[in-house]
Amino acid sequence: MTARIREFLRTRREDGPCMVLDLDVVRDNYNAFARALPDTRVFYAVKANPSPEVLHLLATLGSCFDTASVAEIEMALAAGATADRISFGNTIKKERDVARAYALGIRLFAVDCLAEVEKIARAAPGSKVFCRILCDGAGAEWPLSRKFGCVPEMAADVLEHAHRNGLEAYGVSFHVGSQQRNTEAWDQALASSAAIFRECAERGITLSMVNLGGGFPTKYLKEVPAVERYGDSIFQALSKHFGNRLPETIIEPGRGMVGNAGLIEAEVVLISKKSEDDDVRWVYLDIGKFGGLAETMDESIRYPIRTRHDGDEMTPCVLAGPTCDSADVMYEKEPYPLPVSLSIGDKVLIEGAGAYTTTYSAVAFNGFPPLRSYVI
């Protein structure tokens, strides 16, 4: 809670839950990344929070942008980024979207298989491509699925295919898992990356870049290491695996850039018990899993929740959202302690809510338009 957010909420007149984000915090975060990884370019992951004001600020500060769709590319351009500062980082793209990106000037694309390379060779000739590899994500609070990336052993074939099809085989990318609290998590993937650099060199292909992905955490309930510690650890791993021939590097922070810059103000709609002798109270807010708190899925992200009763005696609560959807329950397996004095109508502040909230609420999630509907 910054002084600017407190003042904003004090004078807000509209009704209903809202997310408030302080740009000063985003500026501090950007500068911390730039200091901690001075030789690394920052590609902000637009999907984390695509507010025009955030994108504009970051463009002004010199950030580059990692985008998931043509709509996100257009947002980054509208915010003042030039096309050479934008990566089309989604490994899953329609060929006509690759062509639209190319027409907008984009020349840097992610791939993880031969078929995607062929689309880019046809629709964005001569562009740079990097190959995403799988990474186990150990230590992450939100480990990634196997959706993106190929096994490291396949990457040289993908990159050679790009090279043979007139593209620039530019490098390797990976993601160590979101909200990664282990600063050593990059080591194994950098070992794999260096091996791919060597394998490609043997095939006469010189790679240039390692995309270190995201994973930089924001503080929720548990403490997280400072960004400097990530910088030190990543630099050591790079030196260990690449020696004195360090590759060009980029990072793609999303959560780490905007998470702690925003909070959600919500309201307690109902407090009840399911039976007279229930130990646990049910607390229903006017925001839930489908209104912005999607990352409570499987109770993965536990947000800090502040109330005006903090300091009073606490009691375990199931926390749920306002919809008529039975799945709209945030914390139940591990109940959330809240003050016994919390009452219907009280406001609560959900901290660390600057990333992956508004986008999941969800108009144009990831920049994809909502499902169109025809009734005939």
Add this chain to the structure above:
Amino acid sequence: MTARIREFLRTRREDGPCMVLDLDVVRDNYNAFARALPDTRVFYAVKANPSPEVLHLLATLGSCFDTASVAEIEMALAAGATADRISFGNTIKKERDVARAYALGIRLFAVDCLAEVEKIARAAPGSKVFCRILCDGAGAEWPLSRKFGCVPEMAADVLEHAHRNGLEAYGVSFHVGSQQRNTEAWDQALASSAAIFRECAERGITLSMVNLGGGFPTKYLKEVPAVERYGDSIFQALSKHFGNRLPETIIEPGRGMVGNAGLIEAEVVLISKKSEDDDVRWVYLDIGKFGGLAETMDESIRYPIRTRHDGDEMTPCVLAGPTCDSADVMYEKEPYPLPVSLSIGDKVLIEGAGAYTTTYSAVAFNGFPPLRSYVI
């Protein structure tokens, strides 16, 4: 796939995934419910698909409406329903929303605890309330959580509290779990309901109504019983537990009313393997968990998927969506068989997609507006 949908898709010009819904099927479904449960009023669960055309058709056919929010009440009124045909069926309501509903003429409200009764007594004096009770949901493909309802033993206290606060203690409601394929599932909850009727009668309170909820299935991959069988089974259970003093009854079909009326046309964006010797192919569509297929959560609902290659040899596939979100994977634990000849760019038809798709995609899910965002 109806002839009208086929013709619509044949002449459609726009790009991108879409849901198409045939009103003729909705009309048939409404008539089937009316025939199968002739003494029961139908309250369509607006959240399943709040398209104005669907609401208007159902209002014309004589349906009533179960709503989750003031926005849904306004939609039902706009579609031509009178206020006496609308229930505010969400047990979680802000008191000022109860007052708004009351001002719009709504006089029927769901409750499951004393605090909610008190809100309604203050903001909607004299209204009818029914108490939601918990129900185990055995046999349902999408069993409900404990979010809504109290234990049956608490219901008489809640209803007596309503009575003492000037409300009409009107009845009991429960939900046997969504996509309930066991036609006997209503029996246990009706036994509990009858016990609550007796307990209230002993306290001098005459209840009138049992809300049998939803749960009526739509056909996905597995066969489901015809609605007539649900009607027979429910009538038998009512007679067994209430004898010849049958209560007034209502049902709240959502999925059963519109599920099979709609399908989604989507496109294959990418097909790949994670390693050279992978047994499973990854098939990425231009629609996923955040674009309308939210009910694939935990792989609960398995939609029938048709392609122009049906009949060819099949191979197991992981099915995923187009976003840069690692959780946007529909079927992985149990891979989905799709034709080996399926290619990038092919269209696929996802059947049974008339319910819980457009609403989850998700502009105004459940009628709640998307999270507002301020950047200061």
